[in-house]
Amino acid sequence: MKAGAPRSIAEHATAVLARVGPLPVVEQRLDDPGVVGLVLAEDVVAAAPVPPFDHAAMDGYAVRSADLPDDGTAVTLPVLADARPGTPPTAVGRKSAAPDPDEAADSLPTASRGAVRIMTGAPLPPGYDAIVPVERTSTGRFVAGGPTAERTVTLARQHRDHVRRTGTDLAAGAPVARAGTAVGPGLVATAAAAGLVTVPVRRRPRVAVLSTGSELAPLGTTAPGTIADSNSLMLAALVRAAGAEVVRVGAVPDHVDALRTALDDLTGPAPGAADGRQHAGVDLIVSSGGVSAGASDVVRELLARPDATDVDVATVAQRPGKPQALATWRGVPWVAVPGNPVSAFVSAALYALPAVRRLAGHPDAPPRTARAAASWTSPAGTQQVVPVVTRPDGVTPAGSDGHHLSALVDADALVIVPAQLERVSPADDLPLLPLPEAR
Numbered sequence: 115m116k117a118g119a120p121r122s123i124a125e126h127a128t129a130v131l132a133r134v135g136p137l138p139v140v141e142q143r144l145d146d147p148g149v150v151g152l153v154l155a156e157d158v159v160a161a162a163p164v165p166p167f168d169h170a171a172m173d174g175y176a177v178r179s180a181d182l183p184d185d186g187t188a189v190t191l192p193v194l195a196d197a198r199p200g201t202p203p204t205a206v207g208r209k210s211a212a213p214d215p216d217e218a219a220d221s222l223p224t225a226s227r228g229a230v231r232i233m234t235g236a237p238l239p240p241g242y243d244a245i246v247p248v249e250r251t252s253t254g255r256f257v258a259g260g261p262t263a264e265r266t267v268t269l270a271r272q273h274r275d276h277v278r279r280t281g282t283d284l285a286a287g288a289p290v291a292r293a294g295t296a297v298g299p300g301l302v303a304t305a306a307a308a309g310l311v312t313v314p315v316r317r318r319p320r321v322a323v324l325s326t327g328s329e330l331a332p333l334g335t336t337a338p339g340t341i342a343d344s345n346s347l348m349l350a351a352l353v354r355a356a357g358a359e360v361v362r363v364g365a366v367p368d369h370v371d372a373l374r375t376a377l378d379d380l381t382g383p384a385p386g387a388a389d390g391r392q393h394a395g396v397d398l399i400v401s402s403g404g405v406s407a408g409a410s411d412v413v414r415e416l417l418a419r420p421d422a423t424d425v426d427v428a429t430v431a432q433r434p435g436k437p438q439a440l441a442t443w444r445g446v447p448w449v450a451v452p453g454n455p456v457s458a459f460v461s462a463a464l465y466a467l468p469a470v471r472r473l474a475g476h477p478d479a480p481p482r483t484a485r486a487a488a489s490w491t492s493p494a495g496t497q498q499v500v501p502v503v504t505r506p507d508g509v510t511p512a513g514s515d516g517h518h519l520s521a522l523v524d525a526d527a528l529v530i531v532p533a534q535l536e537r538v539s540p541a542d543d544l545p546l547l548p549l550p551e552a553r
């Protein structure tokens with residue numbers, strides 16, 4: 115239970131990730147807005163070709179190249195039929211479209227020489243192989259909603275055929291996206307166009323956020339000696355920005371029984387207990403506070419009792435965020451970060467968010483670095499975690515003092531100054547951890 119020798123940030127991050135694995139796979143419909151941000155659990159392939167049929171890329175006339183002179187001389191052709199998107203083609207002179215597209219296509223006088231008036235998106239009539247845009251013909255333009263009464267059209271062979279052909283974007287069976295890809299708007303559109311209704315994704319993580327401290331007041335309330343519970347709001351915002359569903363408990367007083375009850379409500383009943391309470395069924399717990407050496411450090415007090423398992427109380431050679439703890443509560447991994455607001459923020463970014471990403475099925479992020487655009491000092495023998503602002507010339511510490519909460523307002527990333535580096539100079543490359551973008 116006693117914290118061991120100080121460990122590095124990487125060592126503690128490894129200890130966190132050893133406790134979490136990707137959540138189960140679910141089939142999520144593409145018309146559910148909640149699909150965005152979820153991570154593909156399997157490679158996805160096209161169920162149907164994109165486009166699904168040869169169709170016009172321009173409003174104009176469908177022609178058979180064989181009917182047009184190779185030398186580009188204009189010819190006058192009869193207009194035989196109308197082809198519009200979503201409607202079977204109809205022969206000119208017919209009152210309405212035939213209900214069966216095959217019947218309609220068959221009824222087109224394809225044997226005779228002529229052109230088919232066609233609108234962008236309409237299927238290319240059988241036997242036709244090119245479109246001549248209307249502005250390149252004697253018609254000049256079509257009037258939206260207006261009459262299309264011309265019986266002949268004069269046009270010439272074009273350099274391009276203006277036909278979008280079946281499967282030229284994706285063939286049936288072609289890969290759409292690899293496992294591990296986060297679903298974004300482009301993937302939603304491509305998968306839907308390729309005939310898919312659902313995609314196999316990891317379930318969205320449900321993450322509980324709570325803060326400990328008898329001095330904490332809920333938002334909008336004040337009393338002498340209390341402070342706003344900013345940590346639970348900050349943790350909820352971070353976890354949500356990382357793509358999880360948040361169950362925010364808010365502040366729990368520094369009493370071990372209150373904390374135990376709060377954790378039980380988030381997880382499940384004790385084995386064999388029929389306590390009748392509803393449980394939130396969370397996948398991860400993130401708490402702030404109560405992990406240092408004080409008499410009211412309730413997290414450490416509870417971790418010393420048998421309720422929690424896999425307890426790992428650690429001192430990390432980092433600043434801020436030195437005291438950390440991990441445990442499992444009724445099978446649910448628990449990341450406990452210190453209460454100092456800046457420590458809580460950087461610790462959540464370093465340890466809780468990678469756990470959220472692992473649960474969600476994201477592949478491990480490749481290491482990144484950023485160039486320092488300023489100089490500053492760093493304590494020897496400890497990794498300094500610095501909230502930074504990214505500018506074109508590199509990163510600079512956010513705010514006037516990185517120990518202040520207000521420095522986090524503009525921060526878009528954290529950099530980690532190596533333990534042996536006592537002074538950061540411009541152009542030094544530093545390990546970078548981007549913060550999730552607000553959404």
Ligand SMILES: Nc1nc2c(c(=O)[nH]1)N[C@H]1C(S)=C(S)[C@@H](COP(=O)(O)OP(=O)(O)OC[C@H]3O[C@@H](n4cnc5c(N)ncnc54)[C@H](O)[C@@H]3O)O[C@H]1N2
Nearest residue numbers: 325327343344345346403404405406407436452453454457
């Ligand atoms: N004797 C020692 N004391 C401390 C040590 C140590 O090694 N020996 N470590 C210090 C370091 S480093 C840190 S960091 C803090 C971490 O303490 P706790 O995790 O136990 O956090 P608390 O004591 O509960 O709170 C610390 C500080 O942060 C404020 N706080 C807490 N929760 C919130 C919240 N939800 N919203 C806003 N502010 C919060 C709290 O009021 C305290 O001021 O321990 C040092 N002590």
Ligand code: MOO
Nearest residue numbers: 434435436454457
């Ligand atoms: O290491 Mo504590 O986390 O100074 O703030």
